[in-house]
Amino acid sequence: MDIQEGKQKFIESWGKMASDWGINRTMAQVHALLLIAPEPLTADEVMEGLSISRGNANMNLRALMDWGLVHKQLKSGERKEFFYAEKDMWTVVRQIMVQRKKKELEPMLKVLDEVANVEANCPESESFCQVVKDIRMLSHKANQTLDTLIKADSHWFSNIFLRMVR
Amino acid sequence: MDIQEGKQKFIESWGKMASDWGINRTMAQVHALLLIAPEPLTADEVMEGLSISRGNANMNLRALMDWGLVHKQLKSGERKEFFYAEKDMWTVVRQIMVQRKKKELEPMLKVLDEVANVEANCPESESFCQVVKDIRMLSHKANQTLDTLIKADSHWFSNIFLRMVR
């Protein structure tokens, strides 16, 4: 396998994994392309590199910026915009946690909390209340854990892992 | 909100969260329905309860059994099959980790390891090699952590959380 093949494989694989996790495949491929690019790229280079349309490239670049995974760079003199990916992987992981927590975990927690108010008249529906209670507890724990991880720095994060694995 | 509304909301919300995470929404709704059911349900009750077709119900029940989240029960005398969900939430989480690790993390790791063999001639493509190296390390750590969590029992798991959050 040469470098070119390797890059190709990496981009594909990153896209595949993302789509398994409910993230637009192309968005992840744009991300991968920028991650391994030695220099910031223009929208045209992204279109070219992945054989996608201008609209698609633009939308996914914007989405990546919303996620805080990609940034825009303006080169003085140049009219074009350049894009580069955040390369610190701990920051990447953190941003993903921030976004998914906000968009997915928190709405679920809200519903669970609302539903838990029904629990007052619980005996009527034993198993429902028990399940809600358990999931609610687990989700709140997960939420706390995420908060902690998000605040943690990379070094601290490694420690956590070590402690768990030991 | 009454119990009935509460159940409805829970099923919807569980389905929404699942589809955000790349899991078939209906599969999660079937799961939710069985989770809160006080007794095992037949395929017909699932169809009825979620207004879905027989084929759909059957496929998603099977998928849930493959994931180890739902089990089949045969009642002696009865011709029909009954289905019930695993209700221990730690087991549910564990099974989900097992499956997703196998289907998603491991293939990605395999690709990263292959791609990493290119690293020998790395200086050619500095940023690519660096990114692969970082992601590879992080993924291997995540993999180890999952292995540990999967082996852990519920009590141990709570401890981990406490240690992290503290």
Next chain:
DNA sequence: CACTGTTTTCAATTTTTTTTGAAAACAAAT
């Protein structure tokens, strides 16, 4: 202001994923 290179938008199209439902397969009971 008019020109030019660029980004953004979004309705229409394409692709992917999910769902349906009827036919086939299966299995218990007679």
Next chain:
DNA sequence: ATTTGTTTTCAAAAAAAATTGAAAACAGTG
């Protein structure tokens, strides 16, 4: 071996998600 109640399969249909591309908007420049 046939009937009966049930589950499974899978091609076709429907629904959802992603993508295109051309027009509009935008922003420097002369």
